Amino acid sequence: MKLWGGRFEKRTDKLVEEFTSSLPFDRRLYDEDIRVSDVHAMMLARIGLLTEEEAKSIGKALKDIKKDMEKGIFKFEDSDEDIHTAIERALIEKLGPVGGKLRTARSRNDQAVTDLRLYLKKETAETIKLIEGLQEVLIKRAENDGETVMPGYTHLQKAQPILLGHHLMAYFFMLKRDKERFEDCLESIDRLPLGSGALAGTTFEIDRAYAAKKLGFSGVIENSLDAVSDRDFAIDFMACASICLMHLSRFSEELVLWCSSEFGFVEMDESYATGSSIMPQKKNPDVAELVRAKTGRVYGNLTALLTVMKGLPLAYNRDMQEDKEVLFDTVDTLTSCLKVFSGMLRTLRFNHGKMYDSTYDGFMTATDVADYLADKGMPFKDAHEVVGNIVKHCLGKGMRLTDMSLAEFSDFSALFGRDIIDVIRPRRSVERRATVGSTSPGQVKEQIKTARKLLGRPAGK
Amino acid sequence: MKLWGGRFEKRTDKLVEEFTSSLPFDRRLYDEDIRVSDVHAMMLARIGLLTEEEAKSIGKALKDIKKDMEKGIFKFEDSDEDIHTAIERALIEKLGPVGGKLRTARSRNDQAVTDLRLYLKKETAETIKLIEGLQEVLIKRAENDGETVMPGYTHLQKAQPILLGHHLMAYFFMLKRDKERFEDCLESIDRLPLGSGALAGTTFEIDRAYAAKKLGFSGVIENSLDAVSDRDFAIDFMACASICLMHLSRFSEELVLWCSSEFGFVEMDESYATGSSIMPQKKNPDVAELVRAKTGRVYGNLTALLTVMKGLPLAYNRDMQEDKEVLFDTVDTLTSCLKVFSGMLRTLRFNHGKMYDSTYDGFMTATDVADYLADKGMPFKDAHEVVGNIVKHCLGKGMRLTDMSLAEFSDFSALFGRDIIDVIRPRRSVERRATVGSTSPGQVKEQIKTARKLLGRPAGK
Amino acid sequence: MKLWGGRFEKRTDKLVEEFTSSLPFDRRLYDEDIRVSDVHAMMLARIGLLTEEEAKSIGKALKDIKKDMEKGIFKFEDSDEDIHTAIERALIEKLGPVGGKLRTARSRNDQAVTDLRLYLKKETAETIKLIEGLQEVLIKRAENDGETVMPGYTHLQKAQPILLGHHLMAYFFMLKRDKERFEDCLESIDRLPLGSGALAGTTFEIDRAYAAKKLGFSGVIENSLDAVSDRDFAIDFMACASICLMHLSRFSEELVLWCSSEFGFVEMDESYATGSSIMPQKKNPDVAELVRAKTGRVYGNLTALLTVMKGLPLAYNRDMQEDKEVLFDTVDTLTSCLKVFSGMLRTLRFNHGKMYDSTYDGFMTATDVADYLADKGMPFKDAHEVVGNIVKHCLGKGMRLTDMSLAEFSDFSALFGRDIIDVIRPRRSVERRATVGSTSPGQVKEQIKTARKLLGRPAGK
Amino acid sequence: MKLWGGRFEKRTDKLVEEFTSSLPFDRRLYDEDIRVSDVHAMMLARIGLLTEEEAKSIGKALKDIKKDMEKGIFKFEDSDEDIHTAIERALIEKLGPVGGKLRTARSRNDQAVTDLRLYLKKETAETIKLIEGLQEVLIKRAENDGETVMPGYTHLQKAQPILLGHHLMAYFFMLKRDKERFEDCLESIDRLPLGSGALAGTTFEIDRAYAAKKLGFSGVIENSLDAVSDRDFAIDFMACASICLMHLSRFSEELVLWCSSEFGFVEMDESYATGSSIMPQKKNPDVAELVRAKTGRVYGNLTALLTVMKGLPLAYNRDMQEDKEVLFDTVDTLTSCLKVFSGMLRTLRFNHGKMYDSTYDGFMTATDVADYLADKGMPFKDAHEVVGNIVKHCLGKGMRLTDMSLAEFSDFSALFGRDIIDVIRPRRSVERRATVGSTSPGQVKEQIKTARKLLGRPAGK
16 A cells, blocks of 8 residues: 555556555654654544544554464555555554544654654663673672682783782773663663654644653654754664674684683683584684674665665755664664573683793783883883893893793893792782772682672672 | 684584674575575586585585475574575585585685675676666667756756757766776676685685676686685676766756756656655655755765775785675665666656756856957957956846847947857857867767767667 | 894895884874873882882983974884884883883783773764764754744655754754763773783782872773774774764765755855866765765775674784774764865855745645544544545646635545644644644754753754 | 865854865875875966966976975965865965966865875775785794694684694785775775866866876766765775784784783784883783774774765765774874784784693693594594593593593593503694695795795795
8 A cells, every 4th residue: 555646647666565565664663653642642632633433443452453463463555655655554454544543743744754763762771671680690600710810911912910800890880881871872762753743843743751751751852853863873773782782892813812822711601502514623702703793784774764864954855764674674683692691601721830831931921020110110111122132132131020930030131039939920910000090819809799789780680 | 603613612602603603684696695505516527536426415415405485384493603604504414424524625714705706796787787777778768858948057046058959968978987896896706716715715626717607797806815815706796886876876966956946847756755754745756855965975985995905914804894785885885776767767857948947047158259369360368358247248148148239239349249149049159169079969969979879779770 | 123033033024014013103192101101100119119219211212202293393214014013112221221110010911902092082072072063053054944834754755844954953962872872882892901912911019099090080991811802892882983974974865965956945145166177167065975975985994993893802802903094094084074064064154045946846735734634523434544545646647735715624534624724734734743843943942952851052042 | 274165254164174184194094185286287288278378387386385285385375275275375476376276177076085085095005015025924934933733722722733833824815805905995096086177077078087197097987977976995995904904913812812921822022012101011012902892993994984975965975074083093103013913913922832831731632632533434423522531531620632542442442542641742633634724834935935935925035
């Protein structure tokens, strides 16, 4: 069915029908569309444009349509341009002319975007929950495995020893920002466009506040042109998703590295790894790789919608129909990534021994030695130079820092005392970083405490 | 079925199976996968790794599987990770152990990318044909409607009169570049990766040249690591598609403008326009709008794959599985845009009168007046100034250039003669632009002649 | 000068020095770097790592360096890798070894990102002010020019009459969202990374809260790894800028359309338009075109940084140096666009008559006629059909809706009464759209009132 | 100076002058602009629009202006909108009215794009040379270091042993495609737009073929509208650059991995590495990191120009001025990356021993064992299963494959013979991969031979 046609004499070309149809993807919004129609009918009854009876019969018919949709027995027709048309057509088939009254004081322009906002509110709330779920996994692993001393890297070169818990909590705080971002996003979604008509509002004395309340929106959009032309909320969601997945892509990259035989820091659970059709020994971190890759996919979605919206004059243009597929794909991609990432992280095994042993390579406490000298009064700049020479010396001899004797240290500076031998131990290095935000066990515990508070769940629950 | 598992003790998590499965989208490659397997079997027979009989039974079973796929009765199983696994599983169910021999000297890494190249070769050839189809429409409309004088714009301000045919041929030449680009792309696709194994080649003495010939590839890829790690051809296609759609988006923008009531230069055929659910008078250029928007979508796909491939170490990484959906979507989007755009352009009606009348506004022959003076010896810079003043004069009086008398012209410069009255006629302006590439009727005919030659079809065919 | 080198025996290659140097762009941060160093020195004194005297002499020397920078007489050296090195070098030249002490408990990793956050805090606040400035222009123009009835469009086809003020206020509310977005962004910037060292924090007992307070940050970042690895705030800013410019690009597109001779709705002030080197009559809306284009540029910057950050393992990687140029360019582009757009909008002239006259074309009150019938009890669906036929009738006769007599209306439905003649007047159409968010004069006044309240400035100020 | 103004009564706003000026970046094109003007003058003389003397004086004055530019003593004025205006102004200052004649039969629209094509032709040729230079380094390193057996990876998991030379040659062939792409690009740049005027061509009887020949273009563009509206060539270059840098980003990622202490496969030369301001032991692969990051920057540039060009109506729009900065930045970024990458690769040291030893871990010859069984008649599917079990056995015992005795092998299959002991040696695995494109020493030599032929330089030169 078409919702228009009076002024047309020719049928739409088959190719055009297919090209312009949004039904293949917007049928996902059937539940939202039905809720919106139901509330619209109640509102029309409230202001006297429908009788109570009409509104009720519409409500009942919508319920039946919903059931048919859920059972998969709803019959779509080729000429249904979109989910809104399909439902209105079915309504008229069921109720006759009364079904046609639902279109009073409403346009597809405000209806479609209301459906989309309803949908995205639900999905954003779900996303926030999934983020919290992953944060919970991070906290638990930090609590249970976090005391291990492991190498911290910059430039993928060994830099300074850190606690595994410190590393895990870094991701907790990235996700904290993600959550806040999605919360801001949720606020921006939570406004009702319904009642804006095609673009200019409506001549009927509708009650938008009532509709907003019934649909659970916090308020109505103040300008009808803006209401039907605005897709900021979808872009906001995709920008948030891009950044969130960027964070997961970083962790994924690390997990790919860490389960290489060279690093050997983690072992994926077999239920979260896959093999090779040709190489019998392979156990691949496919989940981490795919999460990393899907980040690019979501960037692409963001690029697409930003590009679509650029330079569009007000109000609605058909270009805006391209909002849905990229948004749906972003929602699906992000939520599945969050789920599977949580599972992967929960089940993987840390090789604590390997991590710890690894901190003895790469002169990871060289900064501690320089700090030691600076603490004894040598300008840091000079201390840096001295330790650089010590490193050069060790490299030449094939020694580690912990192989150095006090005597050897003293060759480089008279300031070295016997305590230097303690200073160069990786665990000691970690313990001594005890200011706010640093990697000492105490500070990591503080972070976990803060995190628990933010999540609102006591430890062990 | 899984193609691996020997070293695993645990089942893959359900969530992971779903997350990593490519079957929902790579089943599109079933035909290519079957062709590749058939040729691989023949090749294995040729080098003695299969008996003739085995190869034949495999060939026959593959044919049966293909039929089942085409009839839609092939039974996929949840554990089928991808189309390759599904087909191998079915083969083994049909043939027993012989089916398992097909995996000799082959990996999914080289198999999957061979399928994809086969597919994209076909689609690129199809794309080139669709471009030629649109070029043909452009030529025909230029031949039949091209003599109309219309406004040419810069900055969307009226600039100089041009022929409609000149405008249409501008798009012909953009599409000419698109076609060449896709031809270059086709060459880059046309190389066989099969025989590269997982990454290092194979220990079996396979005959890659034979497989290339049988599958219609022009040659084999020289380096096995490169063969399985390379997705340039997919990026190439998406870059070509982005530029091609960018061209169509420009024409679409113009058509949207031109069928506004303000311009009124074209009327969409009713079979290529749609209406509004609320505004009974509307006839909207949805096709042009959607083509314009889908340009953004394809940009997004390009961004996605470029991002996915950035920084991936050799050889295959699971990230590369993300190549398919964006590529398939790009192919589908581009081909449907080309088809529907051709139809729209073929059926739309030009309002020749409106176009022509419109050239009398906006002082469109002001440059001709300046050229006139320059031709009489005034430095162009000064001529520009003089005509600027004439325009200011007209604006003040609410006059058009063609309302000016010789006497009035003479007030601005003694160089004006009576022939100036001819010079300011829009059609004359067009006729006088007669050098190569300019807009005179003769030059536009030359362009059409060149175009016909490039397309290889004589006029009227 | 280099801040490292002890373990190196070879000089850095000239090409590498140039390639890796960030001085050409990060010198913009000299003021922030000096402030951060000054506060760091005070903090070191506070915890006893510098004497008061040392801190003071450092403070004084920094002041001198700043003056030299501002006068443009500071001497950079080829070997200065970045602004931090240049300033530290100069400090040591001035003070000797004491200058080298400033590096205690600090790394370039935390220092550089502290500088960048300080800078972006300032620029974000400035951006918010510029947005408010543009909002103010919108309100003023809506107050002074807003009562004009003009065509509202969908699909760039005439849709329904609206008030110019309604159109202008649509942009006000887009900018309102932009402002809120930048305010959220500002919060995310406003956290101090200093004290995180290279990645693991520091062994010195520093006072981060003190530094935060002195530098005006609202708090310290909780995890040192996150602190040096995080560039979310820069991406946030660029996402906000992308959306804000997307809004301006839409308005720019409209202004380009509106000052075409076909629309003729606005005239750019001559001080905001440019001419052509060859066509003496041209007056081009270059500012609007460039704002539209620069939107693409900022999208590119966003894409760039998102791509750079994808898949980076913790903590700092040199890749992150690429954050600055795209961020600086985004700041410069956005702020100049906001400024010049405000000026353009403030100075342009609306052609009220042309706008109003234009509402009589295109059957813009057809919806009102359908609403009229629906109001009389006809299902909207049927009313739509009837009015579609009226439009068809008018098209055939070359009539406008306002040319229809009551008798002619009655031929299409018996429900039409004499009041239909009033209903089809564009101004009446606008007046009747009087629910919240609709385009009636009363509602537009409400919007302006809301807007004034949001801006915190009474009318006339 | 402005090239227009006759019809204007007001000065351009200062802010607008700054905002629209392209001089800060297009001054880079001064040499091209002068060459184009010189040829244009000669052409005008040839067709009698200038006297020989006038053309000569213009040529001489242009030469002087060029000298001033090169010496840095050319005086730009604030009102110079772009390099074209600046040069024309200077010309008129030198020659008086004759200078103004140069604008005959030319517009900034065709002039600017001619300059840009000239520039990009030169830079593309230079880029191709730099690619060849890097290919040469790859060949040399493959010749000198290529025989080392190293681990090949998929999913960053050890997969199969390969030759270092094979790995290096994979990049050679990627760069081969890059070179071909830039050669295609060069062809698309190599067409002359000059003579297309503002958009419609020119009324003067100019000789475009002459100008093309003098400027070294292979032909003229066939349609004047297309000539001034087309920026495909710039997008082509940026797409090529994106793919080329994508390749370098992959190699960069590998180098970052390889010089981690975990992999230890390479050591950067000290002249190509940098240190840390705080950690004295650090030696960071900054060059590789920055090349990887700058890939994102160039992706951003591509996104920007694609977005700018989307939906632009013909012909020239000011939006297109945004082509230059992103193009220049792409040229600069790509050429500097190619140069510095070549140097880094030329100077780095491969740790052959570390690479070779590493192939004994990770069961890298498991596929060879499966192939061995398949060769003896076991279906590959079953062989894969058997070897999976062997791997599981080894993992349990902490054994390598090479630790297995024949007896132990025989426990898993009766098909194992004594030659299996040879089969599991990494070098043997490589040697046995001897078909076209595989990794055996013979095949790698073939690749090098092919590569040398492609580069046109015999070995040792």
